[in-house]
Amino acid sequence: MLQNSRTDNWINRDNGPPEFRPGPVVSLADVLAVLAFIRRHVPIISLTCFAALGVATLYLITVVPTFTAKALLIVNAKATFADAASVSTAVESQIGIIKSESIASAVIEKLGLAQDLEFTTGQGSGMISRLLGWSKPATEASAARYALEPFERKLSAKRVGPTYLVEITFGSRDPDRAAQIANAVAEKYITHQMDKGSLQDDQWVKDRLNELSTQALAAQKALEDYSKNRKEPADSAATIDKLAAAAESSENAYDNFRYVLRKTVATQQQSSPVFEASLVSAASPPLRPSSPKARIVLGIAIVGGLLVGIAIAFLRDLLDRGIRTSGQESRLSAPDDRIDRPLPDAVRPDHQSQASAKATPVRLTGSG
Template sequence: MLQTNSTDDWVGRDNMPPDFRPGPVISLAEVLAVLAFMRRHLPIMLVTCVAGLGIAVLFLIAVVPTFTAKAELIVNSKMTLADAAAVSTVVESQIAIIKSESIANAVIEKLGLAQDPEFATGQGSGMISRLLGWSKPKTEANAARYAVEPFERKLSAKRVGPTYLVEITFDSRNPERAAQILNAVAEKYITHQLDKTSLQDEKWVADRLNELNTQALAAETALKDYDRNKTKDTADAADTRDKLAAAAESSKTAYDSFRHVVRKAEATQQQSSPVFDASLVTGASSPLRASWPKPRIVLGIAIVGSLLLGLAAGMLRDLSERFRTIGQKAGPSAEDGRIERPLPDGIRPDHQFDASARTKPVRLPSSG
């Protein structure tokens, strides 16, 4: 007959799988101890909670609210992109253009943000650096440059999922101002969606084409006027007409050649780099509620923090009382202001009694 031995079990308590090991058990005594601790220190916790709520309410009253305006742009590429990585690169590059300093300068100049107190007021570190001589003083000439830093800090842009959508936001103390600035950012980006070099050369190309076209028209008009008004068919007249005809032909050839070069350059650019077509999907509107501070979050943090502070104060109080009790038990006992000290064995009362008992003679009663 087989017998089982507890020491030969196929699995022991320490070798049990983690899923089958018994978890920590909270006894009733521990629960009662926690409840007693909270009941004993309830006044301290209430005081800290009321103080924390008061500080939170004062913070909500004193802080200046911030409003966040939102808008959405779609950035399409006319070229076929092979994979998701290429699409992500394209969208991230456009986000960098939206947040670039050139867009910020254009919006600041258009809306006059350099004179706006929200952007013109220097930060603490900037004031300290200017006092120490680490930066130049703020003047009207460089006021726009000082406004760029807070402008870029308030502007943010991010991609919406794996799409061509870009969400841009702007923070401001004034909700109408936030929406106005964000719409201006979207407008400047859509207007200047080409690269910086193309934007700089576009005006020069148009001006040059107009100049060559004007010269060609003037030369052709001069030739027609001469043919209409000529009276004699002399050698000098023929020579003059040949010169006018050559000037008109040269001007027309120069205009046609430059126009051909421009068209060829545009075709080459379209083949070498993607062309973007950006449009505004959702315009910015004035936000109805402040994005910061949020009263629920502030009050919740104040309540939790004050309760934890009250618990910490209660624990420190219990520890101080425990140390005080231990110190009283370990100290010397005193009664009536006197300190009891052990007596030598020669003069202790019990030893005196033993000595007298040994030296006292014993008398026997007489028989008669």
Template sequence: MAKDPEFAGRSLLHPIAGFVTRLLGWSKPETEYSLMRHAVEAFERKLSVKRAGATYIVDIGFEATDPDRAARILNTLAQTYISAPIDARYQFASPDQMWTKDRLAELSSKATAAQKILDDYRNAKRDDPDSVDAGAERALIAAADSSKAAYDSFRHVARQTEAVRQQSAPMFEASLVTRASPPLRASSPRAGIVLGMSMIGGTLLGIGLGMLRDLLDRGIQTSGQVWKELQIACIAVIPRVRSSDAKRAVLFANSTDRQNSTDRHERALSNSNSRSVERRESPIWPVMDAPQSRFSESLLEIKLAIDSMYRNGKRSQIIGITSTFPHEGKSTIAASLALLIAQTGAKAILLDCNFRHPSLSTLLAPAAEVGVLDVVSGAASLRGTTWIEPTTQLAFLPIGNTSRSTYRSGVPLSELLNKLSHTLRAAYEYVIVDLPPMAPCADVPTAMSALDSSIFVVEASRTNVDVVKRALEIIRYENVLGIVLNHAGNSSVWTHLVPKATA
């Protein structure tokens, strides 16, 4: 039984785990005695014994993976329980019976020998009467009588003892009522009960985890939560747009209007000395190719909020886009918003001022050698530095040589924007500035004074509301037009694509 997997110790069932625990000193090597102890304990856990009501009937049960084996074990247990006491009594009485038998044989032999000596002496007396000794005869008679009396007395006592033993030993102390038979179905686990309890437990656990997550999650999820937590308006909720959707949108637009796009591109190159922006896979292009999508409609809400924002009687012209942390999608929103404004016919320029991570410059003008710093220093003109998106005529001012930074050039971000503001206001109706995130860049709060308004991008369900609140307090809500809640759910731009009419 100690080697049976159903009753063996854990070290036998899991030899690798047993070896590791012994190697680390957590357990001692298994001995034959310990293996037997484990087997007996496992056997006892599977065995159940209970009394049937108020009767003297004992109901025993046994759990095993094989129903036939469980029945055999129970029948063997019952038979052993019944026969073991009787066998024990007979085995205990057997040595006494052997001793009594040997003693009776010995006394019988002595009595027979004494009687034979007496008979021989009497025969000799009849043959030779003169040699008879009266004292000797009396001694032989006494010895024969004594041996016979001892034999009779011991035999009487032995018979009485055997009679008492037979009367005190019952034939059966227990009897078998019914033999065990293999069950028709498994007693445990109950599949229906387990399934029902699992469903109820899983539902309650899911509800509990959901409530706990809501309590622990301090991320902003809805536009109503923006006003409740930050006391500032949520001007737009932007859905998440995958790059694969954007790529499919570009391919769809190109397949329906490839020739017109080529013509517009050639006209832009002939009418301008600026460089041309080439499309690359990015989530900024659906605003052009899917104008009726939820993504485009949300960006249109931002434009309407900008147009309705007046300061000192003037409309907002220079708008900065920032966020608390990197990778919240502010650059995508800045570029998409600029494309949407330029698509309406307004003269717009997109300015990349994210010197730490110039993602827009890498996307729209990767070959640019001059940029913002060169325009500020006078090394290059604004017209000779900007790049043009041929379809919307959006101007883009990249950073240029990304090996330089605002700190190496000695021009803080606020001073850079102040130097460019007069030129940009005179040349463009809208200036969209992609600012660095506030967390790694301490220069953003000082640059707010050079802007007409700013938009704060917050990634839904990710950015902590307390962190956003502290960031807004640092800039003192200055010129903040509102919050844009980004990545709020998914939006498939493919389902909203509308082919453009040929020119």
């Protein structure tokens, strides 16, 4: 009975819930085997590590570093949004405008980036350029188009958390150039929003307002001057009525134009909310390159070298084990795994027959 209860206890423990089952135990023999494996293959692992470090060092020496400048601006909506999703959609739309082709083209034209070697990697002439599909731009417009692709690849804009802040970053080989371009992008975006935000910023609107205001002031001044300097009372009443009507007409035209202008601006703001953008902090030249990062590159090289070295050592052990196994199997000739070893010459059958022939006794007979 005692033996059966013990057996039942073992069975219940094996069939229990997974959280109560004992996990795999690493024995001391396994640890010693791993240490012995590493000790045997230290030269191979060390060689792969040094090779990987050499490749990483060569990469850090030859690669051109990239400097990333950051500018921070805020976009304030004049309209009130109902929920956070609407705010996120509105801010993302402004980020799309910042990264648009119109802003990029304006910055390229302003800073003359079409002639910068950093943005003309796709331009060239000759047989190699023709084979690769490159062609030398014939006009300034085509040169700007070539510079547009690398410009958009280096430009980035993202929202800073659940706020109206937008971070503009630009990466370049020259830290001063990176800061200059990031600030130019922010400036062009702010100018674009100001030009689009209100019709009062258009030059035609300003000129028209000035013209109507001048006409109204001139008509009013003419009425006042005539009223002070009139000489003939008979004609003064009719003239004053005409001047008063002209002054009133000019003033009404000015007021009506301003009223229509305000209504148009209000309609635009209701249909598509206008954003007021302002620069929070301008980009300054970065002091350190953003890429490549030496610590990360060297760390990846060390880990990769260790893994490659361990893999090579493991494959080498497998090959050695396979060669030894095939050598042993070639020596096995009997089903009971008896090893067929060469027999000495003294015990070979042919040598035994020869030896027996040589050892045949000779009878000696004698007379009497």
